[in-house]
Amino acid sequence: MTQEEQQAAPARSRSDQVIRTIVQEHQGLWRIIDLLDQLQQDMNINANQPDELLFNTIFDYIEHFSKRVHSQPTEIMLYKRLREKAPDTSELLGKLEKGYRVGHERLQELRDLLQNCMSNWPDGREAFSHALTRFTQALRKHIKKEEGVVVPRARESLSQEDWEMIADARDQTQDPLFGERVREEFRELRHKIINMTPEHLGGLGVVHASRVTAYHDHQEMLSIKGAVTSYGQIEVLHDVDISINSGEIVSLVGANGAGKSTLLMAISGLQPLDKGQMIYKGQDLGKVSSDKRVAQGIVQVPEGRQVFKDMSVQDNLLLGAYSRGNSSEIPEDMEKIYSKFPILRQKRYNLAGELSGGQQQMLAMGRALMARPKLLLLDEPSMGLAPLIVEEIFNTIKDLKKEGITVFLVEQNASQALALADRGYVLETGKVVVEGTGKELLSNDKVREAYLGM
Template identity: 55%
Template sequence: MLQINNMNVYYGNIQALKGVSLEITEGEIVTLIGANGAGKSTLLKTISGLLKPKQGEIVFEGESIGGKVAQAIVKKGISHVPEGRRVFSNMTVEENLELGAYLRKDKQGIREDFENVYQLFPRLFERKKQQAGTLSGGEQQMLAMGRALMARPRLLLLDEPSMGLAPLLVKTIFRIIEEINQSGTTILLVEQNANMALSIAHRAYVIETGRIVSAGTAEELNQSDQIRNAYLGGH
């Protein structure tokens, strides 16, 4: 579904991604784990068109999308839930969700997706007329995910969905990520909570200082001493 081949990305003169290659098959949850500053968010921003790769290619469903504008990439079927949620705080929950569907014209389908999002996140339905800025961190995370789902993506990019959330809420968010995947959406998950990420992912990549240094099934990485010691708090 998604293939990245030998991609290099720079911020000015600083190289943030170095020859990154990875692939995602339809229906998977693939997680990307790594320390702060390793290049995880840069990778998602480059896939979604917020950054342009200097070299390499990004192929989505057989079509090269590297360097296309973000709007065109959303239209192709990729939605990005950014780190820090980035909801529109002066707008209501409902208005934020509407914005997620701004490229769509199918009114009936949009109504159905409103229902689907409210079923997935009942808390958002209770707060639909409330300003997004007044929501808790967990509710804002739900809203950011709901907004991305309103575009009906085939591939959902999630950047640090558990950041700053209480442990109980983290479990809820990860359960919902699994539900989204089971309903047919492929997911690329960037997450510092490597234990949680590997518990729901099919496959994983490890990134260090802009390079992919390890890849395998979630189970393989879970059992690797090197990965356990670096990211999973040892044995």
């Protein structure tokens, strides 16, 4: 081998490694797309009502794939290096980057159309099917462009240094084939998909609930009118008006000391109102004690977790179900919590005080879920946690909405809280100063300046 060939070998080796990874990722995605085609055919030709849980798990896989592989479109190092070395590819790369952004919006549309299809079957099937066809066609086209144009041009144009940068970037964003943690996440999603897929479509056909969403008519669940409360002579909340509809995620953001936690305690019955009214599912909460509110479905995850540190993880979870007495469904619900938070199963006999901050937050949420909440109050769930754990917590909150739980989220992390929310409120010194949809608040200049640092 000549000296030039020896120098070229590492570059080819690194480029081949990255390209092989991309192709393997695409192969996994192709199989998922093929399964979607089969499920769509089963729905249309055999008139079988769709399995909502299976479809949503597949959508989770695709969404997770995009987020984990590329993080954000502007961070796709392969595109960045290729755009610099081969400027003529810039237009195509721009379209592909847009595809990643639009793809997330289309996935949410598919989830909404699926929910409508399930609620009004067979009405809604046609709209869901057409949207699914458009989505899978666009995804196939995207993959073909990457493999047929982007990868060959990159092989021609990029240097060894470029391929090293691409490989390093993929390591940093925890690529599913390079990052062990994400490999495990994908294994879990694939495992769920394989188990739920019917036998006649090549899966294991494990019996499971085919519905994941408790459907709501979006009626008002909680109405707060003119709420005023004080600590001694100091008035903390001033004529607060807030409404929460069933099935929503509503976020409350604001600075420290704005009164956010006080409002949650008032809803839970731990802080009395001086004036105003709280109506929950048609009932005046002023006449309901805090323990009765838990029994009626209002459950709070307090700020700072507040787990029982000298008790085991399992006993903490069992305490969450205390208001349910000796229900025969408690062991089944415990299994659901362990499935949602596998680390809790692993540490179920450990003392809660031995857990990390993130694990304690999962335990606090699991404990609350054992009470089977209808309205879940979350007080600063991301406080003091590492970014990766924060991401897991917010993903869990999204899943809770799919399961039909209404969520009132109090958060200082305004950008993530509002991005997650159907609607939101901004609280300043005890008063609601801005309200709107999550998207509206994220684009509000006042909110962006005060809470998003923009």
